[in-house]
Amino acid sequence: MESQFRRGILDACVLAVLEQGESYGYQMVKDINEFITITESTLYPILKRLENAKMLTVFTQEHNGRLRKYYRITDAGRDHITELMKEWEEVVRVFQYISREREQRHE
Amino acid sequence: MSKKEYLDQLRQSLVENEIPNADQMTEFYAEMIDDRMEDGMTEEQAVSTMEPVDSVVSQARMDMPITDLVTARVKESHKKAKEKGNGALWMILAIIGFPVWFPLLTAGFVVLLAVFVVLWAVVISLFAVEFSLGIAAAACLVAGFAVLFGWIPVAASLASWGCALILAGLCLLLWKPLCGLGMAVIRLIRLTFRKIKGAFAR
Numbered sequence: 331m332e333s334q335f336r337r338g339i340l341d342a343c344v345l346a347v348l349e350q351g352e353s354y355g356y357q358m359v360k361d362i363n364e365f366i367t368i369t370e371s372t373l374y375p376i377l378k379r380l381e382n383a384k385m386l387t388v389f390t391q392e393h394n395g396r397l398r399k400y401y402r403i404t405d406a407g408r409d410h411i412t413e414l415m416k417e418w419e420e421v422v423r424v425f426q427y428i429s430r431e432r433e434q435r436h437e
Numbered sequence: 438m439s440k441k442e443y444l445d446q447l448r449q450s451l452v453e454n455e456i457p458n459a460d461q462m463t464e465f466y467a468e469m470i471d472d473r474m475e476d477g478m479t480e481e482q483a484v485s486t487m488e489p490v491d492s493v494v495s496q497a498r499m500d501m502p503i504t505d506l507v508t509a510r511v512k513e514s515h516k517k518a519k520e521k522g523n524g525a526l527w528m529i530l531a532i533i534g535f536p537v538w539f540p541l542l543t544a545g546f547v548v549l550l551a552v553f554v555v556l557w558a559v560v561i562s563l564f565a566v567e568f569s570l571g572i573a574a575a576a577c578l579v580a581g582f583a584v585l586f587g588w589i590p591v592a593a594s595l596a597s598w599g600c601a602l603i604l605a606g607l608c609l610l611l612w613k614p615l616c617g618l619g620m621a622v623i624r625l626i627r628l629t630f631r632k633i634k635g636a637f638a639r
Contacts, residue, residue, distance in 0.1 A: 354468070354472070355465060355468060355469055355472070356468070356469050356472035356473065356476075357472075359469075369488055370465070370466060370469050370487070370488060370493070371488050371492060371493045371496035371497065372496065374462060374465055374497075375496070375497070375500040378500075394475065396471060398468060398471075398472075399465070399468060
């Protein structure tokens with residue numbers, strides 16, 4: 331998958347996971363991996379980028395005697411998902427157009 | 438490999454490669470290992486399912502600004518030379534060779550900048566063509582109405598409206614291909630930038 335495209339999708343996936351409730355790194359990797367492959371080294375810069383863009387906030391909470399970082403989506407993050415969904419509709423239209431063209435060519 | 442060994446290796450590698458916030462990043466990976474162990478894995482299993490340190494560092498380098506990558510590359514080269522006992526030679530060559538490498542580096546930068554400017558100019562001119570076709574079509578349409586005031590003959594007015602139709606048709610016809618071409622050029626610019634960055638991140 332083209333890297334820029336994949337990056338956009340992964341940003342949306344992280345935000346979508348957080349929209350369901352606050353979460354932590356390992357859980358997010360597990361949740362997102364059900365749909366698209368993601369590793370820790372891919373997730374880390376995404377979380378940093380989204381945090382810098384104020385689309386999520388980070389807080390630390392004690393868990394089983396150790397500290398764990400949790401991530402929570404902000405209103406800016408929710409708005410970003412809405413924008414992405416609008417853009418996605420356009421992508422789907424282009425995809426359908428390409429599929430139709432290819433089908434017609436192969437017929 | 439134990440958790441401590443993995444994290445020590447990771448931290449050292451991140452610091453050596455001048456990745457910012459090495460400690461924060463190491464903490465993130467420590468948390469990942471702890472969560473795996475909490476999920477039922479042994480320490481060894483948890484570490485073995487982690488990404489190799491080289492892969493983590495290479496990914497982190499890709500997220501660094503290109504200027505930092507170049508600086509890191511130069512420092513790395515100096516460090517390697519120092520390890521081989523050629524640190525002073527590296528420094529002398531860098532100073533003596535300055536009249537050669539600096540103009541070459543500047544020329545390389547200027548060439549790259551020129552390529553980017555040319556590519557952006559292509560994108561802008563494509564849209565300028567589209568815009569001018571639209572404006573010309575509107576102008577011809579308006580000009581055709583001059584017949585109502587007797588400023589131009591009917592034939593000239595009809596010719597003007599005909600031109601307006603042709604130009605508007607061209608404008609509509611070229612809209613999608615020009616947009617596609619513009620997007621392709623933008624993608625090419627992004628790809629080129631990532632390739633250049635990738636060369637320093639390796």
